[in-house]
Amino acid sequence: MQLSVVTLFPEMFAALTDWGISGRAVKRELITLDFFNPREFATDKQRTVDDKPFGGGPGMLMKSGPLIAAINQAKKSHGTEGEEVKVAYLSPQGTPLDHAAVVNLAKRERFILVCGRYQGIDARVIEQEIDEEWSIGNFVLSGGELAAMSLIDAMIRLQPGALGHEDSAKEDSFGNGLLHWPEYTRPQDFENNRVPDVLLSGDHEAIKDWRKKQSLISTLKKRPDLISWERLSEEERTILKEFTDESRC
Ligand code: 9WO
Secondary structure: OEEEEEOOOHHHHHHHHOOHHHHHHHHOOOOEEEEEOHHHHOOOOOOOOEEOOOOOOOOOEEOHHHHHHHHHHHHHHOOOOOOOOOEEEEEEEEEEOOHHHHHHHHOOOEEEEEOOEOOOOOHHHHHHHOOEEEEOOOOOOOEOHHHHHHHHHHHHOOOOOOOOOOOHHHHOOOOOOOOOOOOOOOOOEEOOEEOOHHHHOOOHHHHHHHHHHHHHHHHHHHOHHHOOHHHOOHHHHHHHHHHHHHHHO
């Protein structure tokens, strides 16, 4: 995937490129990242990248000229057609991202992400230059960069070869629409709190069943909104019914 980021703060993305799984994927070129900084497209001596909002009020907007120039340069870098590359803006007004959306975005060959700063960008820039708007949650950040980095990290780990173990992504939370089961490492006995016996039994079938059950119960307890009763198998529904019956007493 070729990914271009329009940002006033490209250095922030070192958090992705220099560390861990995402860093390794960048080094191996499973994803190529490049940056377009509106400041480099500012034409005045002070390289101004902010401007006052019409109608007044506190705060500033991103100055449209340098922003559009940076977006256009990013589009050009993806080939002359321009039609094929989607331009996304990260904002609290966007469509909420979830695992299924990330899986689809991660399949793209090319992608441009625009990061806002200050109070955001001119509505006409959104209308004319932005194809889609995405949100990572119902909260406000100081800029789009950390949201873009969250999305990029989520897409990177879905690139073939990004994780050492090929099935790891499938076993993640949400890979199957459910939360992950609880995991345990040493010591076996932690201040009189023991690892569940089944995990020490060596019985792989029993361990698999236990994990499936824990996964279902944990999802029902912590995120009941994620349970789609129609999409569960008969067996899965039985597990959850038994659990709710047990906990009613
Ligand atoms: C800043 C501001 C300051 C004074 C009065 C009103 C204000 N609104 C904002 C604001 O919304 N700033 C945004 C900062 C503009 C777009 C980029 N920023 C951003 C993106 N904050 N949070 C996100 C974001 C992106 C994706 N998912 C969740 C949050």
